[in-house]
Amino acid sequence: MERRTIEEPGIGELQIAVHTTGICGSDVSYYKKFANGDLCACMPLSLGHEASGTVVAIGPQVTGFSIGDRVALEVGIPCGQCGICRRGRYNLCKHMRFRSSAKSVPHFQGTLQERINHPAVWCHKLPDNISFDAAALLEPLSVAIHAVNRAKPAPGSTALVLGAGAVGLLTAAMARQSGCSTVTIADVDQGRVDFAIAKGFATHGYVVPRPLHTSSSSSSIYSGSSSGTSTPLDGVMTPASTLSFQSQLDYAKTLAADMLSLTRNSNALYVDDEEDGVDVTFECTGKEVCMHTSLYATRSGGKVIMVGMGTPIQTLPMSVAHLREIDILGIFRYANTYATGVRLLCARDRLAPGAGFVIPSLDEMVTHRFKGLENAQRAFELASRTVDDDGNLVLKVVIEA
Known part of the structure; x- marks a missing residue:
């Protein structure tokens, strides 16, 4: 704790x-390693x-x-003058200063302060x-909006989301908002997948077995239409770190097939039974094996x-993308999304029951609240876990003034 003028x-x-600062995975990385990726x-x-x-x-x-x-802060400050800013893609500005990121020097200090001065143009009433x-x-909703804007799924598309953290959940919700008919979310944590289905973020859920082992094991499958019932699905699940590269790819193929079977075996309509795969996959973990599975x-x-931004250098089966003409698109933060996010949250109160998909409550994503900056250490330690000491789900931890 420091006192500054x-x-x-x-x-x-x-x-x-x-008033409120949410703890992001990148914040936890800086807290634990004094670094976030590169x-x-x-x-x-x-x-x-x-x-x-x-x-x-x-x-x-x-x-x-x-x-x-009352305002929400958009904390990335671009130069506003370069060509890419003028084209509206200001998130890619080389002169961007982003709070709590070490990308620029001197670092732009984050929001875990009692008061900050911030450009009015980046404050949203x-x-x-x-x-x-x-x-x-x-802020994480903006990442999800930007991801779906980049994907441009057609109405009725099918989607898969790998990773059920805050960004993954919100990406799944935005995929549903865009008109995707089925949205499957997958994670190693059963509690997060259960939450995604119970709260309507996704239509189907898949729990990746953990811990993985070399003998036959079962993974739990959850479908939004089956009221949380589970069905065993046998398969060989071996830790990727102990496998040859080809075995890692075989493991990813198995995972992909199992995830796809959720909707194929449900009442979802398939126009072409010969066409395997979803229309768009959102990879929200940054893990190499998940990128394999996505392809x-x-x-x-x-x-x-x-x-997701995780493993900076990955070995991928690029022939899959070549032979199937799969477009691989990256996203970095977001641009022109906050007004959309505010409108979506306002619409929750205006839509009549049964009027269509309504984005789930963001307040319900906040599972733990800590009062005062003096409790920041406890908040960060908890934010790095998936369950608290009482076995309750840890999803989004916030620090309130």
């Missing part, structure tokens, strides 16, 4: 009393980039805001029906969207 907000800035912190770094708060001071030349306004917690989760699970002419 904050200046008055500068030209075009607001001073925000931070990005290594080279000086002290305040963490936190999923944030909401209240306007407490207004700088010169700021219009449209009042003291007391909130209607009364959006809570501070839900507003903080507009095998995607139909000819389909798309794989790389959402």
